[in-house]
Amino acid sequence: MSHASTLGALRAQGYSSRTVKEEIRENLLAVLRSGGVTFPGIVGFDDTVVPQLESALLAGHDLVLLGERGQGKTRLMRTLVSLLDEWMPVVAGCEINDDPCAPVCSRCRRLTAELGDELPVAWVHRDQRYVEKLATPDTSVGDLVGDVDPVKVAEGRTLGDPETVHYGLIPRTNRGIFGINELPDLAERIQVAMFNVLEERDIQVRGYSLRLPLDLLLVASANPEDYTNRGRIITPLKDRFGAEIRTHYPEEVAQEVAVISQEAELVADVPEHLLEILARLARSLRTSSSVDQRAGVSARFAIAAAEGVAASALRRAARTGEEPAVARVCDIPTVLPTLLGKLEFEMGEEGREAEVVHHLLRMAVAETFRERIAGLDLSGFAELFADGATIETGELVPAQELLGQLDAVPGLAKVLDRLGHGDEVGFGHVAAAVELVLEGMHLTRRIDKQRLDGRTVYGA
Helix, strand or coil: CCCCCEHHHHHHCCCCCCCHHHHHHHHHHHHHHHCCCCCCCCCCCCCCHHHHHHHHHHHCCCEEEECCCCCCHHHHHHHHHHHCCCEEEEECCCCCCCECCECCCHHHHHHHHHHHHHCEEEEEEHHHHEEEEECCCCCCHHHHCEEECHHHHHCCCCCCCHHHEEECHHHHCCCEEEEEECHHHCCHHHHHCCHHHHCCCCCCCCCCCCCCCCCEEEEEEECCHHHHCCCCCCHHHHHHCCEEEECCCCCCHHHHHHHHHHHCCCCCECCHHHHHHHHHHHHHHCCCCCECCCCCCCHHHHHHHHHHHHHHHHHHHHHHCCCCCECCHHHHHHHHHHHHHHCCECHHHCCCHHHHHHHHHHHHHHHHHHHHHCCCCCHHHHHHHHHHCEEEECCCCCHHHHHCCCCCCCCHHHHHHHCCCCCCCCHHHHHHHHHHHHHHHHHCCCCCEEEECCEEEEEC
């Protein structure tokens, strides 16, 4: 449909009004019938959260996404925009995106009566139809619903005139999607103000007799109440949401790696086996008795770790002239101290936080080593340490210096193949593979390891 500029031209094109939930339902059905991806960029929810969310949207329900931090709730809310029409006609100049064929505010109804088919029409892109609010304790009813605008009163309008109202975020999202993050943090008296929005689909501003039937989809996110302890979703408000959908962390290592690869902004090359180590570390933290599992371990932990590891490799390249910068196992311990603030430990672990994380890191490296290198003949690597020889590496040891300590190693080509590298592989990736093997052999008690003056020495 071309962008008609008047109500008459819009009607001549055959435009018919739909509610936003009808629009989402029809567009979602079209995607499902075509076999397309309903929520792009969402990883690990295909068999759990996505079917529930699709059913809730098809039913026309407002919904709450409930889950621990870093489970992708906000990302999921924002992907709903893709189910809206690309462009939507509105009455030009309307603050609440009134439908030209069915205006609800007093201004637009008056203009329609005066102008008829000459009513001016504007077009709004779907990205402008999503509004998101972080619930904070200082959020007011005026912020969400609206309040009297003293400027309009000063211009000569009477207090009884509905046009003196300054609309809040919810009315301004009319015919769109309103997302509210951390709903339990909203004061209970403010939550009460949302009752009519969810059930009667109207708003009340102070003493005004203002009937404003709103058309929107309301999506909220929340952490489990037993963790936040900052508030709760009051029971009458929970009852007005049509669906409560529980999110979760990725259930498989491959899904965790996919999330890290998708979200991390890496400034250097981080081989996939390192991402797998970080994914396994995050998963181990989520099951550790030393970590407060009510708080959860956000996916942002592994994402930030991957970015830090890449930065460590870039720092080494800048200091040593190594090109290109490729991360190695030795880069991971250097960034862990900066990530402890993302974790909440049990009371009895005070002072042992770093020890706990480093222990789980060693387990993650060993597990990745077994998964990736299992079954290969590593006798060629073991022979490197014959007669008391040692190999030094570290966060500032360039790849060529590390590899210069090795002769031709039988079995290295098969290791590189297992790690997904082709024949033409650079020094950085070879060094990263060698470090994984050396650390794995140490963790499986085949060789010794010592830390000396900031360097790691493998061997006798």
